[in-house]
Amino acid sequence: MLCALGMASGGLRLDAADSALARFVGAPGCSSSSCHGGAGEKRSQWVRWNLGDVHRRANTTLSVARSIQIAAAARIGDPASSPRCTVCHAPFADVPAALRLNPLDRTDGVSCETCHAPAEPYLRPHWRPDFTRADRTASGLRDLENLYVRANVCVACHENVDRGLIAAGHPELIFELDGQALSEPKHWQEPGGFSGAQAWLVGQAVAWREVAWYAGREDQKTDRAIDRAAGLGWIVVKAAAAAGVRGADADAVARSVAGLTWRAEQTDAVLRALAGSAADFRDGTPKSIQARRAERVVLALDRLLSASPPEMEKRVETELKELFRLAQSPPDFVPAEFAASMEKFAARL
Ligand code: HEC
Numbered sequence: 001m002l003c004a005l006g007m008a009s010g011g012l013r014l015d016a017a018d019s020a021l022a023r024f025v026g027a028p029g030c031s032s033s034s035c036h037g038g039a040g041e042k043r044s045q046w047v048r049w050n051l052g053d054v055h056r057r058a059n060t061t062l063s064v065a066r067s068i069q070i071a072a073a074a075r076i077g078d079p080a081s082s083p084r085c086t087v088c089h090a091p092f093a094d095v096p097a098a099l100r101l102n103p104l105d106r107t108d109g110v111s112c113e114t115c116h117a118p119a120e121p122y123l124r125p126h127w128r129p130d131f132t133r134a135d136r137t138a139s140g141l142r143d144l145e146n147l148y149v150r151a152n153v154c155v156a157c158h159e160n161v162d163r164g165l166i167a168a169g170h171p172e173l174i175f176e177l178d179g180q181a182l183s184e185p186k187h188w189q190e191p192g193g194f195s196g197a198q199a200w201l202v203g204q205a206v207a208w209r210e211v212a213w214y215a216g217r218e219d220q221k222t223d224r225a226i227d228r229a230a231g232l233g234w235i236v237v238k239a240a241a242a243a244g245v246r247g248a249d250a251d252a253v254a255r256s257v258a259g260l261t262w263r264a265e266q267t268d269a270v271l272r273a274l275a276g277s278a279a280d281f282r283d284g285t286p287k288s289i290q291a292r293r294a295e296r297v298v299l300a301l302d303r304l305l306s307a308s309p310p311e312m313e314k315r316v317e318t319e320l321k322e323l324f325r326l327a328q329s330p331p332d333f334v335p336a337e338f339a340a341s342m343e344k345f346a347a348r349l
């Protein structure tokens, strides 16, 4: 899986504890009822993943008609046995024999160790009651409580897709850490002090780094990637400045924001800065870039409102729906219309 994440991502930095020799045990190794396959909040992660997590069926997707069509158009044969698909949809398919502690079942799809790191080194000690977060990380569990580490894991599969596969009909991916973690759905409790707004911003900054990397690669560059990188750069620089973080380097912004003790006033400041951006949709920037700004800004408003007092969210419900409608289809995007709607949104906020 380490190589799989590395392949999909430009900037994934693996934790020091991610030993290249750690072996995978497979999801059944986590599923005992006294571990993560039991009843009740604290022991039910396997059950929730098995019954409700989208990733559980990622491998099955490779057998549906749409996958056969994409694979035919991309001339790659059976999608279920092509690393170009399994790298994200069935990571166990590509794990070398030397890294398998048990026989691995590729139908697990995206499973525990894909995100949490191969379990061999931490399997035994990690349930000890005196094990701290630092101990867990030192034993090889990825520190997914750290939003920067978490965002890097998700973005590796959730933003860039090889341009040949997009041309063959693979859906375009848009990474957004906060809302997508909710709809995974979450099998964890966030620690005190967690803010969805902070998660959102860390996620957008790593997405910017990844898309900018693709936009600069001869073998991946497309107008689409260039526009998407410009849209992300716009929103990250604006939002980070409002949150009090300076800098135009995507990775540095992601790390700085992840390290902040986030305050409610920062959510409010970012929300108001983005709501007040109508002029940026009248500034003569090419329409194709403005469409990408809009695509990101509507998702941002949604997440920032979600992290704001509920009466605020209620007040602008209608205006936000209208913004979503206007941003829905980049080819049909009309900047002046969107700018006027943003002004209405800002006035009601
Ligand atoms: C190894 C690759 C991989 C990693 C890592 C990964 N995902 Fe996914 N994710 C997928 C694939 C593949 C699908 C499509 C599943 C299907 O076949 O329907 C998916 C689907 C989803 C979906 C449903 C579709 C959507 O985009 O709304 C959500 C939500 C999601 N993932 C959230 C996350 C989050 C949050 C993380 C990080 C904590 C994450 N994923 C990490 C591969 C990955």
Ligand code: HEC
Residues within 6 Å of the ligand: 008, 061, 062, 064, 066, 067, 068, 070, 071, 074, 076, 079, 084, 085, 086, 087, 088, 089, 156, 157, 158, 159, 160, 161, 162, 165, 170, 171, 173, 174
């Ligand atoms: C970079 C990671 C990545 C690669 C490589 C990849 N996919 Fe996906 N794929 C995803 C994610 C993430 C989603 C979920 C998108 C969403 O719902 O927003 C997805 C969605 C899909 C869907 C739509 C599923 C649905 O329920 O709508 C199909 C079909 C699909 N992928 C097939 C393929 C095939 C076939 C290949 C190889 C040719 C492939 N994918 C390669 C990450 C990937």
Ligand code: HEC
Residues within 6 Å of the ligand: 027, 030, 036, 045, 046, 047, 049, 050, 055, 110, 111, 112, 113, 114, 115, 116, 143, 144, 145, 150, 187, 188, 189, 190
């Ligand atoms: C798509 C990525 C992903 C997959 C797949 C995944 N997890 Fe997680 N898991 C996370 C994230 C992100 C967190 C939140 C950070 C944290 O608490 O470490 C988390 C948290 C947890 C926690 C801590 C719970 C809490 O309330 O703090 C446990 C235990 C856990 N996962 C077990 C599992 C098990 C067992 C599986 C497989 C059945 C699994 N995870 C699959 C991403 C994933």
